[in-house]
Amino acid sequence: MNYYSLTKKSPSVNFKEATILGLAPDKGLYFPEQIPMIDAELLANIENCSNEEIAFRVIRPYVGNTIPENILYDIVRETVNFPIPLIPVTGSISSLELFHGPTLAFKDIGARFMSRCLGQFVHQQTKKITVLVATSGDTGGAVANGFYNVDGVDVVILYPSGKVSSVQEKQLTTLGKNIHALEIEGSFDDCQLLVKKAFADKELNRQLFLTSANSINVARWLPQQFYYFFAYKLWKKKEQPPVICVPSGNFGNICAGILAHISGLPVQHFIAACNANDTVPRYLQNKNFEPHSAIATLSNAMDVADPSNFVRILELFQHQFGEMTKKLSSCSISDTETVATIKEVYEKEGYLLDPHGAIAYLALQRYIKEHPGTRGIFLETAHPVKFPDAIVQATGKQVPIPESLTPLLLMEKKSTRLPVSYDDFIQFLLSKN
Numbered sequence: 001m002n003y004y005s006l007t008k009k010s011p012s013v014n015f016k017e018a019t020i021l022g023l024a025p026d027k028g029l030y031f032p033e034q035i036p037m038i039d040a041e042l043l044a045n046i047e048n049c050s051n052e053e054i055a056f057r058v059i060r061p062y063v064g065n066t067i068p069e070n071i072l073y074d075i076v077r078e079t080v081n082f083p084i085p086l087i088p089v090t091g092s093i094s095s096l097e098l099f100h101g102p103t104l105a106f107k108d109i110g111a112r113f114m115s116r117c118l119g120q121f122v123h124q125q126t127k128k129i130t131v132l133v134a135t136s137g138d139t140g141g142a143v144a145n146g147f148y149n150v151d152g153v154d155v156v157i158l159y160p161s162g163k164v165s166s167v168q169e170k171q172l173t174t175l176g177k178n179i180h181a182l183e184i185e186g187s188f189d190d191c192q193l194l195v196k197k198a199f200a201d202k203e204l205n206r207q208l209f210l211t212s213a214n215s216i217n218v219a220r221w222l223p224q225q226f227y228y229f230f231a232y233k234l235w236k237k238k239e240q241p242p243v244i245c246v247p248s249g250n251f252g253n254i255c256a257g258i259l260a261h262i263s264g265l266p267v268q269h270f271i272a273a274c275n276a277n278d279t280v281p282r283y284l285q286n287k288n289f290e291p292h293s294a295i296a297t298l299s300n301a302m303d304v305a306d307p308s309n310f311v312r313i314l315e316l317f318q319h320q321f322g323e324m325t326k327k328l329s330s331c332s333i334s335d336t337e338t339v340a341t342i343k344e345v346y347e348k349e350g351y352l353l354d355p356h357g358a359i360a361y362l363a364l365q366r367y368i369k370e371h372p373g374t375r376g377i378f379l380e381t382a383h384p385v386k387f388p389d390a391i392v393q394a395t396g397k398q399v400p401i402p403e404s405l406t407p408l409l410l411m412e413k414k415s416t417r418l419p420v421s422y423d424d425f426i427q428f429l430l431s432k433n
């Protein structure tokens with residue numbers, strides 16, 4: 001399988017090159033040259049297949065011969081080795097819980113897969129790879145955990161001092177070894193600007209092999225298809241496929257779901273649930289793609305004004321606006337509605353949502369009201385304990401800390417504190433080895 005750049009000004013590459021590069025040299029996102037169809041036999045027998053077998057059969061054509069099959073199977077097995085249950089919340093709404101991985105967020109799946117692939121490829125490379133990530137919370141933890149102890153890869157994570165929750169900070173700063181946490185005395189945007197500047201710095205890139213681990217990387221995007229298939233395996237009424245609602249920020253997650261559907265997975269309809277950052281809901285209404293600046297919300301992992309993966313969704317629908325709006329709708333949910341939804345679902349159904357899942361729950365509930373008789377699944381992308389302020393605001397109660405977190409919370413934070421200074425940042429990068 002080869003991948004072309006959506007900007008169409010760089011040559012096509014294989015999976016290995018696309019993973020190492022992240023973005024194409026022309027700054028376009030990579031996209032597969034063909035979309036492989038899923039075996040009808042796999043879908044018919046899906047209830048008898050293990051998750052690792054499903055995942056392996058989904059990803060194999062995308063990886064091609066860049067990783068030997070036995071190694072790819074091990075990578076996939078390690079990627080999905082935690083529970084991903086489908087929990088009924090009401091008669092018509094179920095929650096696909098994607099937060100049972102090591103950092104309690106769905107990004108674990110993409111990060112675990114990508115880190116292991118990069119770990120394979122780095123052996124064939126002469127230089128060590130340095131992965132740079134700026135994080136507002138969730139991405140950094142999943143990337144740190146995924147890359148921990150991967151030989152030949154150093155990870156440098158920049159996070160805004162005082163602006164990530166305490167669980168998130170511990171997840172970023174306690175690993176050590178090849179994971180370096182930089183606590184930047186500024187905002188998330190400052191962190192992002194430092195990283196962007198480093199990628200554009202020709203002299204620095206002569207000295208270090210830099211790459212990014214954000215959701216535009218094909219090795220993070222493609223494995224996100226896995227759990228759409230797992231959800232279908234657990235879906236009882238196969239004759240009536242589910243409506244699937246995805247809390248969306250950069251649109252990588254929902255884009256993977258649509259890819260799975262185009263490959264043959266039965267899905268009745270997709271809903272992209274957004275917070276106040278409503279570029280896509282407005283676009284689907286009036287065909288004008290006009291990003292405003294990003295707005296800070298309670299569901300901060302979705303505070304994205306210009307979703308990078310949306311160009312991939314346009315490509316999946318071959319730029320046919322009418323085809324796209326038949327299959328995909330989108331809406332924007334406010335912070336007030338988010339808090340009210342967490343409170344209502346907790347009190348009525350005894351189910352505790354996190355702010356991202358709450359947005360998806362409410363969007364799905366509205367869709368079902370307008371389409372009586374439909375049933376659906378929303379993706380619960382993070383554990384509520386990662387967003388304690390919103391939960392206390394909604395329920396008046398603290399979230400009980402899951403036992404699996406106790407050891408983490410006892411560990412000592414190790415980070416390097418830096419002002420917003422490009423020179424200090426570069427100095428750190430060059431001296432860390």
Ligand SMILES: *Cc1c(COP(=O)(O)O)cnc(C)c1O
Nearest residue numbers: 138249250251252253301381382
């Ligand atoms: C990253 C993230 C999202 C948004 O996913 P995208 O693929 O960027 O659309 C939603 N929820 C949580 C908890 C996240 O961390």
